[in-house]
Amino acid sequence: MTTTSEVSTRELAELVEQRKIERVLYDYAYFLDMNLPDQLVRLFTEDCYVAYGPDFGATGRDAYRETLDGIGTFFAATSHHVSNVVVTFSDDMTSASVRSVLYAWHRYTKEGKADGYFFGQYHDNFVRDGEHGWRFARRELRASGVVDFHVKKQIPIGRA
Amino acid sequence: MTTTSEVSTRELAELVEQRKIERVLYDYAYFLDMNLPDQLVRLFTEDCYVAYGPDFGATGRDAYRETLDGIGTFFAATSHHVSNVVVTFSDDMTSASVRSVLYAWHRYTKEGKADGYFFGQYHDNFVRDGEHGWRFARRELRASGVVDFHVKKQIPIGRA
Amino acid sequence: MTTTSEVSTRELAELVEQRKIERVLYDYAYFLDMNLPDQLVRLFTEDCYVAYGPDFGATGRDAYRETLDGIGTFFAATSHHVSNVVVTFSDDMTSASVRSVLYAWHRYTKEGKADGYFFGQYHDNFVRDGEHGWRFARRELRASGVVDFHVKKQIPIGRA
Numbered sequence: 001m002t003t004t005s006e007v008s009t010r011e012l013a014e015l016v017e018q019r020k021i022e023r024v025l026y027d028y029a030y031f032l033d034m035n036l037p038d039q040l041v042r043l044f045t046e047d048c049y050v051a052y053g054p055d056f057g058a059t060g061r062d063a064y065r066e067t068l069d070g071i072g073t074f075f076a077a078t079s080h081h082v083s084n085v086v087v088t089f090s091d092d093m094t095s096a097s098v099r100s101v102l103y104a105w106h107r108y109t110k111e112g113k114a115d116g117y118f119f120g121q122y123h124d125n126f127v128r129d130g131e132h133g134w135r136f137a138r139r140e141l142r143a144s145g146v147v148d149f150h151v152k153k154q155i156p157i158g159r160a
Numbered sequence: 161m162t163t164t165s166e167v168s169t170r171e172l173a174e175l176v177e178q179r180k181i182e183r184v185l186y187d188y189a190y191f192l193d194m195n196l197p198d199q200l201v202r203l204f205t206e207d208c209y210v211a212y213g214p215d216f217g218a219t220g221r222d223a224y225r226e227t228l229d230g231i232g233t234f235f236a237a238t239s240h241h242v243s244n245v246v247v248t249f250s251d252d253m254t255s256a257s258v259r260s261v262l263y264a265w266h267r268y269t270k271e272g273k274a275d276g277y278f279f280g281q282y283h284d285n286f287v288r289d290g291e292h293g294w295r296f297a298r299r300e301l302r303a304s305g306v307v308d309f310h311v312k313k314q315i316p317i318g319r320a
Numbered sequence: 321m322t323t324t325s326e327v328s329t330r331e332l333a334e335l336v337e338q339r340k341i342e343r344v345l346y347d348y349a350y351f352l353d354m355n356l357p358d359q360l361v362r363l364f365t366e367d368c369y370v371a372y373g374p375d376f377g378a379t380g381r382d383a384y385r386e387t388l389d390g391i392g393t394f395f396a397a398t399s400h401h402v403s404n405v406v407v408t409f410s411d412d413m414t415s416a417s418v419r420s421v422l423y424a425w426h427r428y429t430k431e432g433k434a435d436g437y438f439f440g441q442y443h444d445n446f447v448r449d450g451e452h453g454w455r456f457a458r459r460e461l462r463a464s465g466v467v468d469f470h471v472k473k474q475i476p477i478g479r480a
Binding site: 009012013015016019023025026027029030033034035036072076077078079080081082083103105107115 | 327403404405419421440464467480
């Protein structure tokens with residue numbers, strides 16, 4: 001049990017690294033909402049895997065970058081709200097499993113199309129190296145549910 | 161005023177313990193959305209008190225567990241988004257008062273029933289011991305407001 | 321690269337101070353939702369600048385306080401959900417730039433008026449001194465988009 005006279009260095013190191021990982025999660029949301037795909041993809045490793053749906057994903061940063069071309073034409077605006085962040089580090093702290101919750105609002109460019117809402121979870125694997133810091137090695141988006149969303153099939157959260 | 165050359169051990173201990181408490185808050189939301197009530201109740205002490213409304217609460221973990229039976233039959237899906245977490249520790253850091261904000265979306269199993277939305281605050285008392293770490297001793301949900309929600313009477317936040 | 325045997329004092333100091341800044345962000349939301357404008361304005365410096373829209377802002381705490389009179393009469397209820405908090409400190413850690421994301425729900429006192437929703441970003445400048453701790457020196461609210469919101473013109477987030 002931590003007391004004020006004993007705080008482990010490991011726990012402090014995890015706090016420091018978690019803050020850096022959260023920064024990447026929030027920069028992802030920021031670059032997405034700002035329609036800055038070139039800055040967004042830099043948060044991913046070159047051999048990353050990204051899955052936004054059972055039929056909608058990409059292997060490798062170049063392939064992932066291509067899927068982002070539509071952000072600016074398909075959406076007039078989006079807002080990504082990330083919370084409930086839980087980080088579990090590997091023993092050597094060079095990788096981490098990260099779970100978070102997403103609420104996202106989407107306004108489409110197509111006239112008359114109702115705003116789309118997404119409720120779900122991100123399940124991410126992060127890795128870090130001395131040159132790039134923490135980056136997404138794998139990002140998977142799972143849906144609790146959607147309202148008027150454009151993607152018809154989602155990866156389910158696996159509710160019991 | 162904290163400078164880079166002086167960081168108090170107490171402040172660091174609070175950071176470490178707050179991260180653990182946040183983990184419990186987020187696991188609660190996760191187990192709820194995943195419909196895992198048996199794992200959810202383990203986050204509570206045996207003599208816990210839980211209040212979801214003025215006429216809807218439970219004293220003791222066993223009684224609370226019974227109220228959770230309906231999660232899987234009543235809801236087709238839910239999504240709980242917890243943010244604005246503020247933790248105040250007791251002097252000996254074995255208990256804490258925790259305030260947070262909840263946005264929750266509910267899809268009902270009943271056909272034709274509109275999705276329900278909840279906006280409000282959690283007011284929690286946490287306790288910890290060497291065996292279980294931090295657990296909920298008391299959880300109270302207060303509403304700022306609701307949209308198409310199934311519970312008709314809420315504990316108000318007490319807006320002035 | 322941080323390891324368990326090396327955590328910099330600067331990084332720890334930033335964690336400690338970030339927690340304090342987040343507390344101010346969350347107290348702002350709390351006082352707003354609780355309709356406690358007198359407590360809310362104490363989170364701001366006397367010469368603060370607050371901009372809620374291109375035509376709706378205030379210079380100085382007294383002028384800002386006047387704009388808050390309508391909270392209790394205009395809104396029946398609100399709920400402010402703040403997440404994605406990114407803090408960048410000045411070298412001497414007496415000021416900080418803070419970016420966060422807001423989802424806000426508004427119920428109006430005017431009968432028949434649909435609830436208003438706001439999706440956007442806060443861009444804040446914080447300063448601290450030994451007497452008051454961290455306070456808002458500048459707060460600017462930018463919109464990704466709104467639904468049935470009462471303010472017709474927003475400061476845009478500047479989406480590319």
